[in-house]
Amino acid sequence: MREYFDINVMIGKPTVVQLDKWLTIDRLSVEMDRFNIKKALVYHSYSRDYDAHFGNIHLIEEIAECSDIYPSWVLLPLDIFPLNSPEKLIEEFKKNNIRAIRLFPEFHNFLLEEEIIGDLLAPLEEIGIPVIVSPNKVGWKDIFNTLKNHPQLKLILVDLTYRNSSYVFPLLKRYKDVYIELSGYIPFLGIEGIYRRFGAEQMVFGSNLPYKSPGATLFYIENADIPEEAKDLIAYKNASRLIQEVKI
């Protein structure tokens, strides 16, 4: 069975819990074993639903014993974040082995405007750390504008839908450091269409646990009409490369 690297997982209890779908580390471990997910990039619900850096610190404590889980910190504009300079941020990234960032402008009430977020994105672009955002919540126009200002930013787009090809195609064509996570991007023949146009290097696997089951996207990838090497890239290798390329 193919090995997977899941770049889109939330642990912790969120404010809204339905069908008892929330993850402890133990619950996540069961899911990872079940679907052969060997590594996961994880953020904490407290970071999204309570306080970004409180959740970040909590996350580090919770995953301290887990060698197969990478922490993804949730950041805010530097003006309203406790680590309020690039130097402080990168020092903490090093100390805690932070390999990806998540931004929730829609939750945290800020805009992806250069005046607000530019001095945060510049160092993130510089060190090549992946930044994960949900364009359908942020607004696609803001994604395009952000990339005009930060064309080398490694941006992973999550929570896509089957309706997003008109945005996804031009982004992947123009920006080789933009990636799409596949759990929501499910237009008919979607994987094959991206592969035919742009190759497999800009697609990554993510489950969106606890909200979705990994089984859906796994079946999609495993039954895609693309070469096995391309499936390996999507399932594991692209994410692994992104994590390793972070310059901290």
Place this chain on the structure above:
Amino acid sequence: MIDAHAHLGKWFNFYYDSGDYSSMVKMMDKIKMDSAWISALMGIGPDYKLGNEMVLQAIRAFPDRFKGYVALSPHFPDEMQEELDKRFSQGFIGIKLHPGTHMYPIDGAGYLYAYEFGNKHKCPILIHTWGEGNVRALAKIAMSYPDAIFIMGHSGGDLNSMILAADITDGADNIYLDLTGSAMYNGIVEYYVDKVGSEKVLFGTDFPFIDPRPAIGWIKSSRIKDEDKLNILHKNAERISKNI
């Protein structure tokens, strides 16, 4: 596998590479899907008659792989009888109503003939539902037409509505909950099987509007018994089609 909620063709406000029936059959062969019950996207859009004609062409090209829903418009209620008689004589098996695209209430007068026809012929009526209001309206209508088979398309769509759908239709003999939807909420398959039983849950994908593969993976990897998966993926639809 039988996909009880599929389509045919293209849609106006987003892009996908192909929506023709040959591409669909190619995918069905790949994923071992026996048949798909289809309505044309044209049929739930601007021209239901043209859409039904497109479905007829697909059925005639692949009679073992496609079964047809007759799409109807509540804005042309006087035409329903003729269209239904014509299409059922051509082998269509059910009715497709889309109150969302037609911006028309499920319990509006423009749909009544369709419900009466479904009741008389004991055929499936697939109704797109989105939101708690649609779920409640369908549940109420279904009580008035007990011999029709109501397929609650998307089972209300959002998670709260999907949960409500199971809660208020539990025990209703003539309502099936349709799993079609892009969200594929983690845990809802298990919840439905536990709440209403796998005999009342139908597999659907919106194919080719949406790729069918994720939905198959979602159901196959759910934490339910194999016999429940078989009911959802195949047996329930087979039973419905035999009883028409």
